[in-house]
Amino acid sequence: MSLKARLKKQQGLRRAVKRAKVYKEYFADATFMSRHLLDGGPDxxxxxxxxxxxxxxxxxxxxxxxxxxxxxxxxxxxxxxxxxxxxxxxxxxxxxxxxxxxxxxxxxxxxxxxxxxxxxxxxxxxxxxxxxSSPVGVGFRAGVASAAHLDATSWGGLPFEEFVRGRHSTRRFADSPVSDDDLQLCIELAMRSPSACNRQMVGLRVFDDPKSKELLYKTLHGTGGVDFDTCRLAVVTFDARSLDFYGERNQGYLNAGLFAMTLVYSLQWKGIGSCLLQFGNTFAEERTLAQGLSLQPGERIAVGIAFGVPEPDGVVPASIRRDVSEVFSVR
Structure with missing residues (x-):
């Protein structure tokens, strides 16, 4: 048995190395976030x-x-x-x-x-x-709006339960293009997701050119089984320059998650399959990827996503959920 294999069997050493890597990654995060916070400069x-x-x-x-x-x-x-x-x-x-x-x-x-x-x-x-200086986008009126559209009775006929239960991650895609109009609409709907102080700091970056797509496919976690040739690949990002103080250090990830889930449901509504791909990479890998994909200086990657027209009669993991009693409590 090699020395490396013997060292891997030492549980105490493995925990110490893992702990050191955790500190290294969080220190890199802290340095990056401090550099790009909202009070970081005249950006x-x-x-x-x-x-x-x-x-x-x-x-x-x-x-x-x-x-x-x-x-x-x-x-x-x-x-x-x-x-x-x-x-x-x-x-x-x-x-x-x-x-x-x-x-x-x-x-x-x-x-x-x-x-x-x-x-x-x-x-x-x-x-x-x-x-x-004529403001862009004038035609809307900010301030307050009628909440009449929030009347619960107007939503009563929607089969929301069936819609949510029918969602699943899709990794097998047909060789059919996703309509740009459909994608634009889904992004517009995802932008209705809540964001801290309505800062709207989340972005969706879609990469269709083969080089960028391959880089993303090989870097993201969970791409196994995803049809590389027929899917479109993207990342959901947040802008660290939108964050104001240390208490918001995780706010970008929360907002990106809200956006991503709304996007996934919107895609499903338009008949587009999707699979969220975990971004569990090191800080150095993220920076290399950000440079290769020409992301903005303050952008951080929250999660990846593969999407496309689902393959007919494809199969997916059952992914049975835990019982509600295991995740719900009133105290």
């Missing part, structure tokens, strides 16, 4: 996420029951950020959202106060800003 992405956070805070206040006059400091901060924003930010959705939220906020203040000097001044600055 256009930082600028946009800060606008999103302030916008969400004002929107949330507008939706309160019996809302009182509020948000003067945040409104002023948001207005100043819009005025100082870079050309890149002025072409972004974040800019438009901030602009429209402030417009709703000034309308709200006007409805509560006979005359408010600060709100009137901000409205004037908005008008001037609109003339100087």
């Amino acid at each position: 256009p992405e930082h600028e946009q996420y800060r606008i999103m956070i302030l916008s969400h805070s004002l929107e949330k206040g507008l939706s309160y029951r019996n809302a009182r006059v509020f948000g003067r400091t945040k409104a002023e901060d948001l207005m100043a950020r819009l005025e100082k924003s870079s050309d890149t930010t002025r072409r972004s959705s974040a800019f438009s959202i901030g602009f429209e939220v402030l417009r709703s906020w000034t309308d709200f203040i006007k409805s509560r106060e006979v005359e408010d000097v600060q709100a009137a001044a901000i409205r004037g600055r908005l008008d001037a800003l609109s003339e100087d």
Whole structure:
């Protein structure tokens, strides 16, 4: 027996090595996250996420029951950020959202106060800003919206239980293309997933070119049995530049998970099979992959996904779930 084989049999040594690797990986994570947090520097992405956070805070206040006059400091901060924003930010959705939220906020203040000097001044600055830089995506109205569509009776006829029970991971795909229109719609629906302060920091990166696809296929875990030639491969990422403080260190993974599950259900709804592929790689492997796939500097990979038109009459693992009593408790 070789020395390496004998060392592998030493359980105490194996645990010590595993523990050292855990510390190494978490230290690399901490270094990366610290470098790319929202207060990391004058990055256009930082600028946009800060606008999103302030916008969400004002929107949330507008939706309160019996809302009182509020948000003067945040409104002023948001207005100043819009005025100082870079050309890149002025072409972004974040800019438009901030602009429209402030417009709703000034309308709200006007409805509560006979005359408010600060709100009137901000409205004037908005008008001037609109003339100087027309916000993209104008046509929606941020602020508050009717919740009438949330009436439970309108959802009662949907066979949601059957839909959820019918979902399974698909690894065998037919040689048929996925419609770009269907994929765009599924992504749009996945974007309805909750995200921290509506920052929408999650992205879907699809790789169809053979070199990138092969790199991803060989790096991700769980690709065994996945039809490489007929599937499309992608990664769900989150932008670490959207995170604000140490308490949000895992927020990106949570948001990416919410997005990924909504995406999987949306794909199923359109008859597209999918399989989430675990990203359990080292930090160094992730950075190599990020470079090879030309990801943004602050992007982190949360999970991979293979998708395509399911093979007719294919088989899948039964994957029986645990009993509800084993995962549910009331205390």
